Amino acid sequence: MPGIYIHIPFCSQACHYCDFHFSTSLKIKNRVISCINKEIKLKKTYLKDPLIESVYFGGGTPSLLSSKLINKILSSIRSSYKLAQNVEITIEANPEDISKNKIDNWTQMGINRLSLGVQSFRDSDLKYMNRSHNCNQIISALDLLISSKIDNISIDLIYGFPQLTDSFWVDNLNKAIKFNVQHISCYCLTVEKQTPLYHFIKNGTAKPLNPQQGASQFLNSKEILKNNGYIHYEISNFSKPGFESVHNRNYWNRSHYIGIGPSAHSYNGTSRQWNLSNNTKYCESIENNRSYYNVEILSKKNIINEYILTNIRTSNGIDLKSLSSYMNNDEYKRFKNKMSELMQSDFLTIHKDKLLLSEKGMLFADSISEDLFII
Amino acid sequence: MKNNQKLIRNFCIIAHIDHGKSTLADRLLEFTGTISSRDLQNQLLDDMELERERGITIKSRAIQMAHQHEDILYTLNLIDTPGHVDFSYEVSRSIAACEGALLVVDAAQGIEAQTISNLYLALENDLTIIPVLNKIDLPSAEPDLIKEQIIDLLGCQKSEIIDASGKTGQGIKNIIAEIIKKIPSPKGEKSKNLQALIFDSVYNPFRGIEAYFKVINGSISKGQKVKFFSTNQEYFADEIGTLKLNKEPKDIIQTGDVGYIISGIKNASEVKVGDTITTVDNPCLEPISGFEEVKPMVFSGIYPVDTDDYEELRNSIEKLQLNDASLTFEPESSIALGFGFRCGFLGMLHMEIIQERLEREFNMIVINTVPNVSYLATTKKGEEIQINNPSDFPSLDKIEIVQEPYIKAQIITKSDFIGAVMNLCIEKRGVLTSQIYLTTNRVELSFEMPLAEIVFDFYDKLKSLSKGYASFDYQPDGYKTTHLVKLDIMLNGEQVDALSSLLHRKHAYEIGKKICIKLKDLIPKQQFDVAIQGAIGSKIIARETVKALRKDVTAKCYGGDITRKRKLLEKQKKGKKKMKQIGSVEIPQSAFLAVLKLND
Ligand SMILES: Nc1nc2c(ncn2[C@@H]2O[C@H](COP(=O)(O)OP(=O)(O)O)[C@@H](O)[C@H]2O)c(=O)[nH]1
Ligand SMILES: C[S@@+](CC[C@H](N)C(=O)[O-])C[C@H]1O[C@@H](n2cnc3c(N)ncnc32)[C@H](O)[C@@H]1O
Ligand code: SF4
Ligand SMILES: [Mg+2]
Numbered sequence: 001m002p003g004i005y006i007h008i009p010f011c012s013q014a015c016h017y018c019d020f021h022f023s024t025s026l027k028i029k030n031r032v033i034s035c036i037n038k039e040i041k042l043k044k045t046y047l048k049d050p051l052i053e054s055v056y057f058g059g060g061t062p063s064l065l066s067s068k069l070i071n072k073i074l075s076s077i078r079s080s081y082k083l084a085q086n087v088e089i090t091i092e093a094n095p096e097d098i099s100k101n102k103i104d105n106w107t108q109m110g111i112n113r114l115s116l117g118v119q120s121f122r123d124s125d126l127k128y129m130n131r132s133h134n135c136n137q138i139i140s141a142l143d144l145l146i147s148s149k150i151d152n153i154s155i156d157l158i159y160g161f162p163q164l165t166d167s168f169w170v171d172n173l174n175k176a177i178k179f180n181v182q183h184i185s186c187y188c189l190t191v192e193k194q195t196p197l198y199h200f201i202k203n204g205t206a207k208p209l210n211p212q213q214g215a216s217q218f219l220n221s222k223e224i225l226k227n228n229g230y231i232h233y234e235i236s237n238f239s240k241p242g243f244e245s246v247h248n249r250n251y252w253n254r255s256h257y258i259g260i261g262p263s264a265h266s267y268n269g270t271s272r273q274w275n276l277s278n279n280t281k282y283c284e285s286i287e288n289n290r291s292y293y294n295v296e297i298l299s300k301k302n303i304i305n306e307y308i309l310t311n312i313r314t315s316n317g318i319d320l321k322s323l324s325s326y327m328n329n330d331e332y333k334r335f336k337n338k339m340s341e342l343m344q345s346d347f348l349t350i351h352k353d354k355l356l357l358s359e360k361g362m363l364f365a366d367s368i369s370e371d372l373f374i375i
Numbered sequence: 376m377k378n379n380q381k382l383i384r385n386f387c388i389i390a391h392i393d394h395g396k397s398t399l400a401d402r403l404l405e406f407t408g409t410i411s412s413r414d415l416q417n418q419l420l421d422d423m424e425l426e427r428e429r430g431i432t433i434k435s436r437a438i439q440m441a442h443q444h445e446d447i448l449y450t451l452n453l454i455d456t457p458g459h460v461d462f463s464y465e466v467s468r469s470i471a472a473c474e475g476a477l478l479v480v481d482a483a484q485g486i487e488a489q490t491i492s493n494l495y496l497a498l499e500n501d502l503t504i505i506p507v508l509n510k511i512d513l514p515s516a517e518p519d520l521i522k523e524q525i526i527d528l529l530g531c532q533k534s535e536i537i538d539a540s541g542k543t544g545q546g547i548k549n550i551i552a553e554i555i556k557k558i559p560s561p562k563g564e565k566s567k568n569l570q571a572l573i574f575d576s577v578y579n580p581f582r583g584i585e586a587y588f589k590v591i592n593g594s595i596s597k598g599q600k601v602k603f604f605s606t607n608q609e610y611f612a613d614e615i616g617t618l619k620l621n622k623e624p625k626d627i628i629q630t631g632d633v634g635y636i637i638s639g640i641k642n643a644s645e646v647k648v649g650d651t652i653t654t655v656d657n658p659c660l661e662p663i664s665g666f667e668e669v670k671p672m673v674f675s676g677i678y679p680v681d682t683d684d685y686e687e688l689r690n691s692i693e694k695l696q697l698n699d700a701s702l703t704f705e706p707e708s709s710i711a712l713g714f715g716f717r718c719g720f721l722g723m724l725h726m727e728i729i730q731e732r733l734e735r736e737f738n739m740i741v742i743n744t745v746p747n748v749s750y751l752a753t754t755k756k757g758e759e760i761q762i763n764n765p766s767d768f769p770s771l772d773k774i775e776i777v778q779e780p781y782i783k784a785q786i787i788t789k790s791d792f793i794g795a796v797m798n799l800c801i802e803k804r805g806v807l808t809s810q811i812y813l814t815t816n817r818v819e820l821s822f823e824m825p826l827a828e829i830v831f832d833f834y835d836k837l838k839s840l841s842k843g844y845a846s847f848d849y850q851p852d853g854y855k856t857t858h859l860v861k862l863d864i865m866l867n868g869e870q871v872d873a874l875s876s877l878l879h880r881k882h883a884y885e886i887g888k889k890i891c892i893k894l895k896d897l898i899p900k901q902q903f904d905v906a907i908q909g910a911i912g913s914k915i916i917a918r919e920t921v922k923a924l925r926k927d928v929t930a931k932c933y934g935g936d937i938t939r940k941r942k943l944l945e946k947q948k949k950g951k952k953k954m955k956q957i958g959s960v961e962i963p964q965s966a967f968l969a970v971l972k973l974n975d
């Protein structure tokens with residue numbers, strides 16, 4: 001189920017926590033888009049099975065592009081690749097960019113899923129994050145979206161930062177639920193190095209995060225969303241039945257994907273590669289037909305570890321039969337030993353030959369993957 | 376080449392670390408055509424990976440050069456020596472094999488610690504010193520100032536100091552000429568019975584031990600039956616030869632020359648540095664003076680991280696010992712760590728080197744426990760016991776008296792630092808015995824102090840308070856009565872014997888607190904709280920807690936960037952392989968040496 005990811009590396013304003021690749025200077029926007037269109041052609045032969053099931057405009061902030069530019073990219077994709085009948089085409093959007101006009105244009109060109117960067121329904125939180133929108137803009141955007149032709153809407157929310165008490169968090173969840181959106185992603189705030197937030201915490205102008213709070217709000221989300229008909233299908237993702245994101249699922253079940261644009265990652269089953277994450281350097285390289293990416297060939301162990309790392313996070317879990325087919329006897333024996341240790345301490349459970357994280361285990365998914373890794 | 380004693384020059388290079396000893400040696404080898412530039416690998420003599428990486432010389436080596444000077448062909452033997460005090464005995468033997476030394480001083484740094492202690496060794500052995508001002512090419516070089524220092528130290532003429540650069544090759548020709556002109560040829564007598572001084576040995580897995588020697592008197596021939604004086608063992612000289620870039624077998628090595636011998640010896644302990652080789656048929660009556668059995672000064676437990684690797688660890692240590700006879704070991708066991716070995720080392724650098732070589736050359740991941748010196752205790756019943764391990768320490772009520780090893784220490788420093796150095800030595804329970812001004816601003820301070828005090832952070836402190844400008848040397852000086860206590864560490868209430876240490880009563884409380892704080896830093900967060908307690912006897916003197924990890928989960932696999940996360944976790948996992956599970960707590964290797972890092 002191959003997919004295409006397009007990275008739009010521009011934002012109107014830098015959120016304090018964000019370490020994704022983006023620039024707030026739009027000067028070379030058109031140049032980047034031309035290069036993206038060129039890269040789409042260059043990658044034509046990257047995948048062996050080129051029937052595309054998902055196209056994802058992510059970023060950065062794709063919604064700040066004019067519909068014309070988005071359409072140009074989609075046309076390039078359509079002329080180089082075959083899209084499946086039921087292809088999922090998602091755009092990430094910031095609330096202040098949403099207008100009736102844009103939604104209409106997007107639906108016309110085939111976009112059928114939208115992921116809205118809400119983060120919080122409280123203005124003081126949005127300010128803390130340095131988001132470029134306020135709560136009123138969220139409400140208007142959601143109202144427009146709900147009544148539009150797009151019937152697969154996702155909301156991103158962030159929790160786990162000091163000023164968000166448990167009851168504020170529950171309020172945010174309930175507001176999202178009230179709009180009856182099909183999909184909700186709840187991300188625990190991560191303090192990434194080289195972000196303003198990191199420096200604020202380091203120099204004492206912002207409070208450090210409390211992991212205990214993150215843990216308890218994670219459990220809140222799980223419970224409340226479950227009670228309201230959402231399936232917890234991956235650690236940070238919830239959806240109404242049948243609305244799991246095809247794009248996300250591709251990452252987790254190691255489907256192959258093409259990543260286009262600065263900093264985008266691609267994967268073809270045996271290697272991963274990632275583009276330069278500097279807009280100008282990316283453009284120069286693409287324009288002059290120079291190499292614009294780095295490659296890593298995956299060893300057998302790397303592939304096993306990625307399988308563990310990604311699948312353990314999902315509600316499908318790790319399929320023990322297929323995992324054992326990747327491993328030699330000794331590796332599988334070691335894996336099993338670690339596994340039973342972790343089951344005994346209640347971090348893992350088994351359901352129908354599938355290895356799953358327990359509720360407690362979900363809070364330690366990284367350590368558990370690491371424990372299960374083969375090195 | 377005809378061997379003529381008059382045409383032999385044996386010399387070593389004395390330099391503080393990084394002043395350019397190895398680079399200069401490379402230039403000499405190149406200049407004399409001993410190696411072509413094509414074969415030249417930087418720092419040719421430091422052929423152990425660890426030596427190259429750390430830029431230090433651990434083992435002595437020799438290399439022979441031939442050089443035509445004023446129509447006469449000379450034989451130049453360069454003997455490369457380590458400089459560190461842990462290996463001071465090896466250094467002293469290498470120096471004893473030479474008639475001259477190049478004193479290499481960095482033109483930007485000036486005279487420093489190791490320069491002085493090794494220079495004194497050379498002067499004690501009556502070596503002719505050729506002063507070399509190296510790195511003269513550096514823009515920051517201060518030739519006039521540094522030459523003054525050298526003149527102060529040696530009492531030589533300014534014109535005798537050679538300006539040189541290992542980088543540009545300046546002065547190399549001059550150095551060779553001076554070696555030939557100034558260093559006397561070796562003195563021994565051809566007609567006397569064989570006396571050859573062993574100054575180092577290396578282990579060759581195929582051919583056994585190769586011993587390096589200098590013929591002091593007489594000569595040694597291939598096939599001869601020889602005897603090693605101190606061990607009284609006899610061997611056939613299966614192969615003898617000289618050391619060029621490769622070994623060059625010879626039929627005879629004459630008086631004054633340097634060479635190697637291979638005689639099928641499998642164990643390094645039979646080849647003692649400082650020992651005398653003579654022939655069985657016409658043995659010399661006296662050995663060469665200055666031979667000593669080297670004794671380990673510090674002891675530490677070495678345990679495999681994975682208890683299944685015990686036998687393999689034994690094999691590895693045995694192999695290392697073939698190569699390094701100064702390493703001693705005997706089996707011991709620990710409740711926390713299982714089966715391992717109590718090893719004896721020449722000093723702290725030696726200990727670090729052994730640990731690293733076990734990892735690199737034998738792929739053994741080991742835990743080193745807190746090092747200690749060897750104590751002597753007399754119990755109330757009158758038994759005498761030797762304590763090489765904290766767990767051998769009897770409870771205080773059973774002990775009549777404990778004695779600890781002392782050293783005589785000499786520290787040479789600038790007069791500016793006298794106050795700071797004295798304070799340090801007093802803090803370390805030292806007693807000042809003399810203070811001698813060597814020049815107007817350089818002073819030699821002598822102390823008597825416990826050896827145990829230099830095991831813990833003494834060098835680092837001395838180095839930093841004197842800005843690197845202090846040389847330090849010591850000799851053992853018997854045992855004295857002491858007040859020793861055992862500090863125990865408990866993790867979640869369980870005593871971890873491998874973390875215990877023996878401390879003087881005066882420091883025990885303070886160090887105990889610091890150890891607990893350091894352990895708190897070193898032990899990673901686990902899925903539960905970890906209580907760290909320090910206790911002396913039944914009294915808890917310090918307590919710290921490593922708070923439990925509350926969560927550890929990535930919010931998002933960023934934009935398909937699975938590689939980054941996978942790599943991070945793989946790396947962490949590799950790191951954990953080096954951790955030891957004690958009870959339910961995972962402890963990194965480094966925690967077992969926490970006590971050595973209290974000031975980091
Ligand atoms: N500029 C300059 N650098 C030198 C010279 N000799 C050595 N070095 C550099 O100084 C450092 C230490 O040299 P090395 O020979 O390893 O010193 P050793 O520790 O005394 O053996 C290395 O980085 C050398 O490249 C020199 O004459 N001039
Ligand atoms: C990188 S943004 C791109 C889409 C759009 N620009 C936006 O902000 O909604 C995708 C989502 O990643 C999440 N995110 C980014 N950085 C994060 C961080 N440091 N911690 C938690 N979530 C983060 C935010 O919730 C955001 O909605
Ligand atoms: S979170 Fe979204 S809007 Fe904010 S800086 Fe990151 S990519 Fe841009
Ligand atoms: Mg060197």
